[in-house]
Amino acid sequence: MKRTIYWVLAVMLFTACKSMPVTESNSHKAVNPIIWADVPDMSIVRVDDTYYMASTTMHMSPGLPIMKSKDLVNWELVSYAYNVLVDNDKMGLNNGERAYGNGSWAPSLRHHNGVFYASTFSATSGKTHIFKTTDIENGTWEEISFRPSIHDHSLFFDDDGKVYLIAGVGRITMVELEEDLSGVKAGTEKLLIENASAPAGDNIMLPAEGSQMFKVHGKYYLFNITWVRGGMRKVIIHRADQITGPYEGKLALRDRGIAQGGIIDTPEGNWFAYMFRDFGSVGRIPYLMPMKWQDGWPVLGVDGVVPDTLDIAVKNINAAGIVASDDFEREQGDNSLPLAWQWNHNPVNEYWSLQERSGYLRLKTSRVDADVLQARNTLTQRTFGPESAASTVVEVSNMKDGDFAGMIALQRRYGLVGVSRDGNSSSIIMVTNESEEPREVVRIELNQDKVYLKIACDFNNRADKAYFYYSLDGEVWTEIGESLQMAYTLPHFMGYRFGLFNYATKSAGGYVDFGYFDISDNTVE
Incomplete structure (x- = not known):
């Protein structure tokens, strides 16, 4: 059953305060x-x-x-x-x-x-x-x-x-x-x-x-x-x-x-x-x-220091105004995306749709690519601290041999979890690019047409760790592969992004359907 969890601003109110004690003097x-x-x-x-x-x-x-x-x-x-x-x-x-x-x-x-x-x-x-x-x-x-x-x-x-x-x-x-x-x-x-x-x-x-x-x-x-x-x-x-x-x-x-x-x-x-x-x-x-x-x-500042607490009587919503969950439900003819979404490079609009299947984001392959960093139409949102997580469900029955689709923690040193189609079989795989070359860490056979994916990021005390999960029912999550030691690199010059991707390595023409994108300020659901 398709799951939609709506973004609740109240959950975010104290996100930016998690790394410091909340006292009577600074709680408001x-x-x-x-x-x-x-x-x-x-x-x-x-x-x-x-x-x-x-x-x-x-x-x-x-x-x-x-x-x-x-x-x-x-x-x-x-x-x-x-x-x-x-x-x-x-x-x-x-x-x-x-x-x-x-x-x-x-x-x-x-x-x-x-x-x-x-x-x-x-x-x-x-x-x-x-x-x-x-x-x-x-x-x-x-x-x-x-x-x-x-x-x-x-x-x-x-x-x-x-x-x-x-x-x-x-x-x-x-x-x-x-x-x-x-x-x-x-x-x-x-x-x-x-x-x-x-x-x-x-x-x-x-x-x-x-x-x-x-x-x-x-x-x-x-x-x-x-x-x-x-x-x-x-x-x-x-x-x-x-x-x-x-x-x-x-x-x-x-x-x-x-x-x-x-x-x-x-x-x-x-x-x-x-x-x-x-x-x-x-x-x-x-x-x-x-x-x-x-x-x-x-x-x-104050005596040469930027204060941790400001004399402004509001509570931070942190990133709540610049990220958003999305159920991909649209009125007929509406193919628009919330402002929180940005494409990695220019999109090719004829190869994605919110209208071809109601309630789903469809990403179609348009050519053959060697790796995810060269793949077009990767849809992204910011990660945020101190903790953030994103989850989705992807239906994979229309993938072609050699296709790869899923969710990525995007930067030069990326990590991803997704589905790979090889011939008539599918596998859930986790890949890390912590070094100079991507490395497949684990591969698990997938015997159904959809799988739930999640990435959780821990930025507390600059831990900078990303964790990868899958679920067969959207309820019980299993960690897959290994954690990614995230690193800010100048070749990308950008903080990590959650991304949804689909690309072909052998021939174009396949597609996948993402059923939702849920974003949270907690790494544990």
């Missing part, structure tokens, strides 16, 4: 991280009493996610700036090409004269992309793109009507854009800061980057990060009376590597800074900290 206040999931490179704007945040999702489609909040703590997905960034071999997983760790990076979100702008850049397209809309939650986005691809830039609208991109690695420069944002005005590049890393010293491993520019009280404030050898990422702030400089800089924060972001004010006039922290295999997770002004400088 928000805690850090505000989301224990991969939400890097945040850029935030406020419009009246509503905040909007953009983030990086690289090789995923749709991309450049937009989230909404009323309290700076609890966020929900409301849109994406684009469905497909660029249609080329890398983003399409064609001809052996792939865009892992590329796609689009580090967006800059702005609101100017009633229009929202979300800009990004991409080595995959070789361009800078600017998306704009008047309705950030429900409207369509218009794209403007031009060369070159300007790395980690900050889009900035000045009071005199001029529009700039500020960017650089170590050496920070600025260019002015055409009035319609269609490109860079020739001859406008200007050096702002020769060595933006200088306030952190001379022993620099990663020069200052990740620019975000703000104008407050008539002064210009430029935020960057830098990384010293043998140390951690630090926040550098430069300020000037004119956008062209001269700039003076200072070291603004050195705490657990929490860095890269900016500042935002509340309707009441309070100020906060937002940054992210590299946190093992779950990814880069967002932190919020109080901020005050002192002698014309932003002072981040």
